[in-house]
Amino acid sequence: DAGVTQSPTHLIKTRGQQVTLRCSPKSGHDTVSWYQQALGQGPQFIFQYYEEEERQRGNFPDRFSGHQFPNYSSELNVNALLLGDSALYLCASSLGRGNSPLHFGNGTRLTVT
């Protein structure tokens, strides 16, 4: 039973560029959440997708956008990259209920130079 998979594992981009990160949820899960984890910090909630729609959003600018596909996989897009966007981006899947525990992937390490 495959868990949450994320790609790529590492990425280096230049300021001003755009990036797309991908996530496949755990089998049977229908909800995908994205988190940003800066070095030495806890994960910060970016947004959550359910039934192909953004269900809830954290305090992140519109440069951060996402998408969920009919097979429940998801993408995170970040436009106009800033140095401060350098972080580990974590995808977590869960069942639809709000109290359902999250299952995390190993993340994508994004470095912006």
Add this chain to the structure above:
Amino acid sequence: AQSVTQLDSQVPVFEEAPVELRCNYSSSVSVYLFWYVQYPNQGLQLLLKYLSGSTLVESINGFEAEFNKSQTSFHLRKPSVHISDTAEYFCAVSGGGFKTIFGAGTRLFVKA
């Protein structure tokens, strides 16, 4: 709005000693509480959860946490730690919405 405060950023402890990692939360609604563990270069893994019922919850590897509503706390304990418990531990809360909010983390360092 909900928030989570982990009172210790780092906790060094000797092997086989007991440990407590402290977590306090604030919320205006009923909450669900979680502890997650993160090993280097990995994502987070669920350690244990409190959804309802008994206020004392246990994990399969000897950790336990107690939900204390009056003190808004959910401290994590283990009576005897091992070198392999060295990791980052995150307390998290959800409720009143769909998102899960995480604390800043506590780095547990077990020394031989």
